[in-house]
Amino acid sequence: MRTVKLLILLTFLTVPTSISKAQDYEERGNQVTIRVSNPGRNGASLVRLQVVNSRIVRVEATAGDTFPQKQSLIIVPQKPFSDFRVDEEGADINITTADIKVLVNRHSGRILFKDKAGKTYLAEAAEGGKTLTPFTVPDREMGVDIAKVPDAWKHGFSWQARFDSPADEAFYGLGQHQAEEFNMKGLNEDLFQYNTKVSVPFVLSNKNYGILWDSYSYCRWGNPNEYLQLNRAFKLYDRRGKEGHLTGTYIDRTGKTLVRDEDSLYFEFDTPAASRLANAVEPGGIKNLPKGFSLNGSNVVYEGFLEAPENGNYHFMLYYAGYIKVYLDGREAVAERWRTAWNPNSWKFVVPLVKGRRTQIRVEWQPDGDVSYCGLRVARLLPEKEQGMISIWSEMSKDLDYYFIAGRNADEVISGYRTLTGKAQVYPKWALGFWQSRERYKTSEEIEATLAEFRKRHIPIDNIVQDWNYWKLENWGDHTFETSRYPHPQAMLDSVHAMHGRFMISVWPKFYSSVANYKELDRRGWIYHQAIEDDIHDWLGFPGSFYDAYDPEARKVFWRQMDENLYNKYNHGIDAWWMDASEPNIRDCTPMWYRKALSGPTALGTSTEYFNAYSIVNADAIYSGQRSVNPDQRVFLLTRSGFAGEQRYSTATWSGDIATRWEDMRAQMSAGLNYSMSGLPFWGMDQGGFCVENRYVAAQQEFDKTGVENSDLKEWRELQARWNQFGCFIPLYRTHGQWPTREVWNIAPEGHPAYKSIVAYDKLRYRLMPYLYSMAGWVHFNDYTMLRGLVMDFNGDDNIYDIKDQWMFGPSLMACPVGYYNARNRSVYFPRQRGWYDLYTGEFIEGGQSLVVDAPYERIPVFVPEGSIIPFGPEMEWSDEKQPELINLYVYEGRDADFQLYEDEGTNYNYEKGRYATIDIHYSEADKTVAFSKRKGSFNGMLKQRRFNIVAVNRDNPQALNLDSPAGKMVNYGGKAITVKLQ
Known part of the structure; x- marks a missing residue:
């Protein structure tokens, strides 16, 4: 029985542990270390469990005599925890908290995780549950700077963790992948970073637990063998x-x-x-x-x-x-x-x-x-039973290291993930608006003229993006504007801001070898040299390479160079950063071993060991850098790669240079859902696709000459319309791509159904701003997930586990995009736990059935579950144009409903100091009342008086969506609690 417990802090640093062969196990603070008596071939000789809190337990295993000393890139310091006990029961050593029980067999090292009622969450396979095979990094993967690599860096373990899994289990997460796969049960996924591919070492089960493994190397989910x-x-x-x-x-x-x-x-x-x-x-x-x-x-x-x-x-x-x-x-x-x-x-x-x-x-x-x-x-x-198991393989780590996270639902599991890896920031309010981008604006005149055209047409927009090559052709990495095309960058930025826009700029962690920034980094040993040694020239014809973001001092220099040439130089007028190619992408289409040689060795170890984590350390450089010089402006990063923990650096990810085809659009649906269910809350895509088929290019050229919409252009326009409809219901709403350009007036002329539909959904997005920004607050304060697979809200309905083209966008909108050309209807499944309302008509639909519903060119099906509250704000052309003095509050009856309205100053960090406000809104189905709580908190510029127009929708009173003048019950709200009886 445990007699002494020490309060310790779980930090980045893992302390070596050893116990004598005369001992079975040892307790030290919140760690329990077990010497395994019969590990078997390549089994673990030592197993260590660290109790992080009542629902999270860390498992480490090694085939060596001691655990390695190492630093985590993804885990943040944790609060002390001591509320658990350790018991011996036969061959098992049991660790019990208020919520879970972990059993470790002292002979085999096998681990079982159970809930407090004794039901098994997760059990390691009886045979081969943990294997650790000695691994030595091949010389060719270490690059030309192999002489810099200490011998200790070359050695580690390839490990595999295998767990039993019942037939009705479903798995989500693993990052963002492009094979239209959602439920990953029984499937395989290679986990590495590449353009269009984001790998995150986290998986979420419908059995209400998750596994986060602390490994940065190339990994495999499912079959551990190479193809x-x-x-x-x-x-x-x-x-x-x-x-x-x-x-x-x-x-x-x-x-x-x-x-x-x-x-x-x-x-x-x-x-x-x-x-x-x-x-x-x-x-x-x-x-x-x-x-x-x-x-x-x-x-x-x-x-x-x-x-x-x-x-x-x-x-x-x-x-x-x-x-x-x-x-x-x-x-x-x-x-x-x-x-x-x-x-x-x-x-x-x-x-x-x-x-x-x-x-x-x-x-x-x-x-x-x-x-x-x-x-x-x-x-x-593999035998089908084995293919259906949980199998995680890591090519190289110092030891096997994973975290078991339990919860009562998916949100609690993801909250546990963010407890370990860091809180997401409250992202800037403008980031939830519409972004316009293209590959690429070539002059400051194009930037200003494009934004001016949006304002002239009264089409809502917040952010305009400057993609790559604003620099002089041969000066990649000098972070300066080519003066012939951008003669007055400060004037350009001032013009964008005068039009109430925001400006995002692309910065790569890449440098041509001729530029001064490269030479400064290289003098300090912070450049990867393989590409230079091999005289690799990029598609513009120049040699260069990437900096070593794993070195903290290199990160400081990288930011300083950005600050001196872009941020501080232009009076902090750049609002956000587009961190492209952060895989890092030094050369496309190379074998895996050569990609490792190109991107290492790193300051922490070989690129074999640190293959997948570049984007998080690079994000740290910009986030920490900007906050150090301008602590009042919220940082926002968009990166092409992502990794566990990146949310703490105010970083979002987009799905890379995807193609412009219907199947590619469909693939983004499952890609974005699994990315979001990997615990990373902000994701987006190139709406309309990036790489364009020649037939669409030719169709646009023909139209420019003749004004004729041929069959390919007709399809192109419908594809763009459907993709923008889809994009309205994900966290980031951004259009981007190669030519033909993606400004709505370049897609189709005013009056065309594609034009009308794209503009309509853009305007709807801004009407939803109170709903959207409230969710942004929940992401930070409640560890919320905005883009939600149906399993997150309707677990237990067996029909929903692999629905990859419907999702909840927040608590109240089920988006059902159209992914096929010429489709004017689609099948929708309505989860059985709720009744449903058509967003547009208010028509009620019983849950637990599939129906074919209308999906005309102009709109996609969207449904609202009964027991929902949706606040709609005023029509706006940018996110802070108007205060939501009047909110049309749609209440969808049938069950009790709750909504917390969150507001703050939108662009600074005063929310960290408690300067924000919330209003809790509750609908009671039994009483037919809407109750507004006393407002909590305050901030500069807060509305002290406002109106809520309550629009009640029920199965007997359909109420079509009317955002201009809906009939409802008007409530004047001054911050005090008030209850309103609905008619």
């Missing part, structure tokens, strides 16, 4: 039935034909040209495509037969640039997909195959340019 080439997984036969290979047929645009044998489809990367490591490259790469054959405009077919060695569901990974389709046994396994050649994509699909049976395969590929990419691999087959 295999087809010839390693199957017997291959060519199109005539000859064993050993597939048949590849290449036909160029002139009709020239080449037929050859293909033992695999692995044209997935470009190899380094001048590297001392080039001789070590593995087989594959685009250099294995036919030499002297023009791929651009060609048609390529790979065909033959696969023979599976076992019955099972085979998980395939398709990698592609250009147009591609895959057929198996004559059926379309992958419908046509497209991606531009400089930014290939991957797509996963699962196919059941029968042992010994030949399955016809046909891959049809139209490459996009003479440099293009294509690959098809398959995961090693």
Whole structure:
């Protein structure tokens, strides 16, 4: 029985622990360390549990004799905790808090997590629950500065954690991925950072727990093995039935034909040209495509037969640039997909195959340019039970280290995640408005003229974005404007602000080797040198590399350079930062080992060990830097990569350079949901897509010449309309992309249904500002999640666990976007726990059913659950144009409802000093009353008197949405509690 408990602080630093072989376990403060008597092969010899609070327990395991000393990049200091007890019960050592019980078997080290009633949340697999395999970083991954790498940095463990999982369990999180997968149960995901791919080491279960693992290396969820080439997984036969290979047929645009044998489809990367490591490259790469054959405009077919060695569901990974389709046994396994050649994509699909049976395969590929990419691999087959388990694999860490987080619901689990990784900030109010961007505004005149056109047309907007290459072409990284195109940057910023806009600017952690900022960082040893050694030139033709953001002093210099050249230089007139390529993206389309060589070694260790965490340390540089020089202005960062804990640096993420196709739009739905359910609250995307198919470009060019809307332009405009409708109901509302440009008047002329719909949803977004900004307050104070998979609010309804194209945006709006061309209706599932109202008509719908509902061109279906309160504010053209003196308060009856209206000054940090106000609003279904609490708190500029127009909606009184003059019950509110009886 435990007799002494020490209050200690859980900090970044992990203290080495050892216990004598004569002891079973040792208690020290809030840590319990167990020596495992029979760890088995590659099992853990030591297991340490750290009780963080009543619902969070940290688990560390090592195959060594002591735990390593290390510093966490994601965990923040924790409050002392001692309210737990330790008991021995047979072979188990039990740790009990008020909410959970953790059992550790002293012989095997197996761990079980139970709730206070004894029901199991999570149990490590009885066999192989924890394995730690010694790992040594390959020399080629350490880069040209290998001499700087201490021997201790080269060694660690590859570990795998495996847990049992019942058939009805569902999993979410893992970051943002592009395969239209939502519930990750039984699926595989490689976890690394790349353009369009964000990997977060956190998973959330519908059983009301989460797992956060403190590892920064390349990881895998699901199958721990790398994907295999087809010839390693199957017997291959060519199109005539000859064993050993597939048949590849290449036909160029002139009709020239080449037929050859293909033992695999692995044209997935470009190899380094001048590297001392080039001789070590593995087989594959685009250099294995036919030499002297023009791929651009060609048609390529790979065909033959696969023979599976076992019955099972085979998980395939398709990698592609250009147009591609895959057929198996004559059926379309992958419908046509497209991606531009400089930014290939991957797509996963699962196919059941029968042992010994030949399955016809046909891959049809139209490459996009003479440099293009294509690959098809398959995961090693696992038994279905094993495939359905929780499996987390980390390539290299000092030890196995994860946190178990329990809760009564998903929100409590995510709150636990933010307890560990840090509070999200209250993001600036303007960030919830509309942002206009493009790739790219090329002059200050374009910036000012675009914003002026929004104001002229009275289209709401808050933020305009300056993307890359505002600098002189050869001066990437000097953080200065090219004077011929931006002659007076301060005047440009003043003009933007005079038009009530905000200005965001792109800054990469990248420097050309010729600029002074590069040379300053390089003198201090803070530049990655592999790209320089290999004479890699980017697409503009110049050599350069990235700085080492893992060094705290390098981060200070990086910020100082930004401050001197941009922030302080222009009187703090830059409102936000676009931190592009923060993966870091030093070169596209390279093998994984070479990406590591390009981005290391870091100040903390090899890039193999720290592969995924660059964006969080880079975010720290800007957040801490700006707050140090201007503590009164809220920091806002938008980054292309993300990692656990980034919310504490006021950082949001967007989904990268996605393509402009319907399937890519659909993929953003599940991508954004899983990102948000990874505990990171602010996410957005390039509305309309970034990379554009040639057919859309040609259609716009034809329209510019003739004024004719051809079929491709018609589709383009509908796609843009649907994407902007979708974008209204996510945290960040931003349009961006390559040409054709995405200003609404450049998408379609005024009066066109696309134009009208985009503007209508923009205006709706601003009407929702009291609702949106209240949620921004909840994100900070209550650890709230704005973009919510249905499981967060309707767990227990078995129909909702894999619905990836409907979600709750806050507590009261279920958005149901349209993801297919020419669709004018769609199926919607209404969770059974509530009745539902159509937002636009007020019509009531019973829950627990699927219905096909109208989805005309101009709008997407949106529904409100009974027991909801939605505050609508005034029509505005920017977020702080008007105070919401009159709020039309829609109350959707049928159940009790609550809403907390949150307000503060919008752009500063006074909320941290308690300068904010809340009004609690409660609707009682039994009494048919709306009660307004006494206002709590105050702030400068606060409205002391306001009106609420209460609009009651019930199944007998539908009440169509009317934001201008709805009939309701007017309430004058001066800050005192008041209760209103509804008629």
